[in-house]
Amino acid sequence: MTKHQITPILQLNNITKKFGGLLAVDAVSFTVVQNEIFGLIGPNGAGKTTIFNMLSGLITPDLGQINYLGQDLTKLQSYQIAQRGIARTFQNLRLLGNLSALENVLVPCNVHHKTDFLADFLGLPKAQLAQKKTYSKAKELLDLVGLSDNIKQQANNFSYGDQRRLEIARALALEPKLLLLDEPAAGMNTSEKASLSDLIRQIRDQFNLTIILIEHHIPLVMSLCERIAVLDFGKLISLGEPEQVKNDPLVIEAYLGNE
Amino acid sequence: MDFSLFLQNFLNGLSIGSVYAIFALGYTLVFSILGIINFAHGAIFTLGAYFTYALAGGKFGFNGILANAQLPFQLPFVMALLLSSVLSGLVTVLLERLAFKPLRARNADPLLTLVSSLGAALVIVNLIQYLVGAEIYTFPANIYGNLPEAINFGTATKPINIRTVQIIVFGVSVIIVTCLTYLINYTKVGKALQAIAEDTTTASLLGINSERLIMITFFISGFLAGISGTLVSSSVSIAGPYFGISFGLKGLAVIVLGGLGNIPGAIGGGLLIGLAEAFVPSDYSGYKDAISFGLLFIMLLVRPQGLFGKKLIQKV
Numbered sequence: 001m002t003k004h005q006i007t008p009i010l011q012l013n014n015i016t017k018k019f020g021g022l023l024a025v026d027a028v029s030f031t032v033v034q035n036e037i038f039g040l041i042g043p044n045g046a047g048k049t050t051i052f053n054m055l056s057g058l059i060t061p062d063l064g065q066i067n068y069l070g071q072d073l074t075k076l077q078s079y080q081i082a083q084r085g086i087a088r089t090f091q092n093l094r095l096l097g098n099l100s101a102l103e104n105v106l107v108p109c110n111v112h113h114k115t116d117f118l119a120d121f122l123g124l125p126k127a128q129l130a131q132k133k134t135y136s137k138a139k140e141l142l143d144l145v146g147l148s149d150n151i152k153q154q155a156n157n158f159s160y161g162d163q164r165r166l167e168i169a170r171a172l173a174l175e176p177k178l179l180l181l182d183e184p185a186a187g188m189n190t191s192e193k194a195s196l197s198d199l200i201r202q203i204r205d206q207f208n209l210t211i212i213l214i215e216h217h218i219p220l221v222m223s224l225c226e227r228i229a230v231l232d233f234g235k236l237i238s239l240g241e242p243e244q245v246k247n248d249p250l251v252i253e254a255y256l257g258n259e
Numbered sequence: 260m261d262f263s264l265f266l267q268n269f270l271n272g273l274s275i276g277s278v279y280a281i282f283a284l285g286y287t288l289v290f291s292i293l294g295i296i297n298f299a300h301g302a303i304f305t306l307g308a309y310f311t312y313a314l315a316g317g318k319f320g321f322n323g324i325l326a327n328a329q330l331p332f333q334l335p336f337v338m339a340l341l342l343s344s345v346l347s348g349l350v351t352v353l354l355e356r357l358a359f360k361p362l363r364a365r366n367a368d369p370l371l372t373l374v375s376s377l378g379a380a381l382v383i384v385n386l387i388q389y390l391v392g393a394e395i396y397t398f399p400a401n402i403y404g405n406l407p408e409a410i411n412f413g414t415a416t417k418p419i420n421i422r423t424v425q426i427i428v429f430g431v432s433v434i435i436v437t438c439l440t441y442l443i444n445y446t447k448v449g450k451a452l453q454a455i456a457e458d459t460t461t462a463s464l465l466g467i468n469s470e471r472l473i474m475i476t477f478f479i480s481g482f483l484a485g486i487s488g489t490l491v492s493s494s495v496s497i498a499g500p501y502f503g504i505s506f507g508l509k510g511l512a513v514i515v516l517g518g519l520g521n522i523p524g525a526i527g528g529g530l531l532i533g534l535a536e537a538f539v540p541s542d543y544s545g546y547k548d549a550i551s552f553g554l555l556f557i558m559l560l561v562r563p564q565g566l567f568g569k570k571l572i573q574k575v
Contacts, residue, residue: 056464082466096457107454110447111466120446174466 009034009178009210010055015064017050024050025061026234032178037204037211039225039242041218043254046231048214049091052180055212056088057081068178083111087176089167091183091214097156101147101166104155105138108173141169144206145199160187165199172203179203181213185220193217197224222246230254263417268537270412274425274494276533277432282487282506283513283525284439285480291456291520292476295369295376299354300484301507302380303347305500307485308492309387310343311336312396322392336402336493344485351481352474354379359477360470380504387500397496403427424494431490435483436526443522452476456520509548512555518568527566 010032017025025047032038040048053059055066057078066073073081087108096104113134119127142151145165147158155166164184171179181200185193197220204211215221221228222242230238230245232254238245245251282304289297316333319325334342358375400408406423413419443449454462455469463469488503513532517524532551539547558565 058460058464077463077468078460079463079466079468082464088464094458094461096454096461098457099453103450103453107450107462107467108465110450113447117446117448120448121442123445170465 007034008032009069010212011065011067012051013065013067015051015054015061015066017047017054017059017061023234025054025231027064028231028234028236029064030229030236030239032210032212034210035204035208036226037200037213037224039221039228040212040214040231041216041221041228042231045233047234048231049182050234051231052088052182052212052214055081055180056086082108082174085175085177086180087171087174087178088180089164089171089182089184091186093160093163093167095155095163095166095170098154100152101142101155101158102135102138102151104166104170105141105173106134108170109134109138112175138173141172142166144172144203145169146195161192164188168199168203172207176207177210179209179211181211181215183214183216185215185217193220196220200224263413263419266412267419267421269534270419270421270429271425272534272537273530274421274429274432274533275537276530277429277436278487278490278529279509279513279533280526280529281432281435281483283510283517283529284436284522285483285487286510286514287520287522287525288452288476288480288483290514291522292452292473293359293363293369293372294520295359295372296511297351297354297359297477297480298373298376298507299351299358299380299383300480300510301503301505302383303351303354303481303484303503304488304491304506305387305497305503306350306383307343307347307488308497308503309391309396310346310485311339311489312398312492312497314339314343315398315402317396317398319391319396320394322394323388323390325390326392328391336404340486340489343489344482347485347488348478348480348482350383351477351484354481355474355477380507384500384504393499393501395496395498396492398493402493422494428490428494431486435486439479439483440522448472448475505548509551512551514565516555516558516565518565521565521567524565524567531566 008031012031013029015025015028016023028047028051040051042048050059054061055073057073057076057080060074068084068086071084076084096107113130139151142148145168147162147165147169155163158166164187168181168184184200185196188196200211200213201224203209213221213225225242227240228242228245229236230248230251237250237254238248286296286300289295313319313330314334315336316330318329319327321327358379359372362372362375403423409420409422410426411418411420443452451462451467451472454465454467455472459469491506509532513528514525516531517526517528532554535550535554536547539550
């Protein structure tokens with residue numbers, strides 16, 4: 001982390017979420033600094049995706065604040081959070097399946113092209129120019145994730161791995177500062193996982209991103225992430241650099257059980 | 260049936276069918292975004308007709324608390340039509356706020372909005388009756404200026420007479436359908452609407468303010484209802500506050516026939532029902548509704564997903 005400046009981009013402060021009687025996230029606090037790749041791991045049901053859902057505004061925490069570049073995210077709607085530069089992908093893909101791959105990327109691209117409705121509707125030159133720019137940007141992003149063929153095909157028809165990469169391209173189209181990846185390697189084979197690692201590093205450097213990653217494949221997390229937070233039953237049990245976390249007795253106990 | 264009569268029926272069918280189409284598009288837009296049917300759509304259709312009648316300087320009768328009321332000004336028909344459609348759109352937005360949004364915010368079953376929109380329809384219809392009574396109102400004959408009553412597309416010996424109103428109705432409908440198709444397919448708002456129709460949550464995570472677009476959708480839907488209400492009543496008459504309700508049911512037949520939530524389906528279904536009705540001989544004109552609902556019945560047996568609908572494939 002020596003080459004990065006240490007400025008916080010995201011601070012979770014005492015975040016708590018209950019679902020009925022279940023404490024899904026229990027007083028979790030951590031800070032993510034700019035440009036780091038931050039891993040969020042833990043056994044199933046540890047509350048990782050719930051944290052992502054709170055970061056993207058799909059659910060509101062019962063307690064605590066989320067500070068993102070000086071704003072409290074808990075007071076914003078999900079579309080406002082997206083417009084402020086937090087993009088995410090999903091564990092169970094959520095593509096707009098009946099739209100084409102290209103259209104999936106175009107929709108978030110449009111957020112950044114503020115042409116007024118009338119100019120757009122009448123196809124005025126400035127609107128056409130903006131549209132051309134969005135198109136070429138969308139195509140670049142699809143190229144970047146390795147999807148340059150069949151981009152006019154329905155997203156539903158893409159293979160699983162391609163759909164995962166399409167989700168990443170779509171998230172990048174929002175021009176995010178913070179990218180949340182929820183199990184990006186799920187269902188991928190070894191070589192796909194390796195190229196995914198490269199892609200994640202590449203987009204971090206190219207777009208100056210901060211990335212938070214939920215992932216079950218531990219070798220990938222250990223090699224990719226600069227810092228890792230471990231959750232178990234909603235509690236933060238360990239936080240630090242990969243080596244540190246790997247040898248933490250609490251983590252070993254959470255994963256292997258106490259004998 | 261000789262050819263000129265056939266052509267005359269055909270053109271009349273296209274004209275009424277095109278109004279069915281724009282009316283049904285209002286249903287379809289809301290359905291494709293929210294997956295619900297707005298049962299107040301027919302009531303807004305009625306409201307649009309009354310708005311235009313009033314704005315064009317029409318005088319209300321002796322029933323209702325606004326008996327003998329008349330606006331102090333009189334707009335040209337085209338202006339009245341536009342303003343009335345905008346007003347219908349605004350009322351529909353208000354309706355969305357009162358009858359749809361509160362339920363959506365509480366994650367209520369979509370079925371419940373059927374009940375609340377039906378309730379809203381009754382409130383609107385009864386309010387109209389309370390205010391201006393249940394009489395039949397007819398637009399003055401000269402609303403379209405000094406155009407002839409009918410235009411002969413045939414020869415003097417073999418006339419194909421089409422009423423001017425029908426031609427105007429068809430023209431306006433074609434313009435509306437073209438604009439709307441363009442809006443949905445080629446503009447940013449259209450792309451955003453498509454995204455919401457697919458998945459509202461995902462759309463919001465892509466930076467789309469879905470509440471705002473839902474409002475826009477309801478506005479367009481109400482605008483379409485208002486315009487079609489005016490067009491139909493200008494070619495026939497305003498047959499009392501309830502006349503939109505039966506038209507509303509017809510509209511439902513159109514969208515189911517064409518395929519729920521499907522824009523080409525609403526257009527195709529509208530034209531099909533319009534044409535089918537136009538070929539009902541005048542002696543049997545009382546059976547027109549039977550024809551359209553009969554068509555619907557057959558369609559549901561043969562092709563339940565509708566004319567343009569996609570077959571639902573159950574994924575295992």
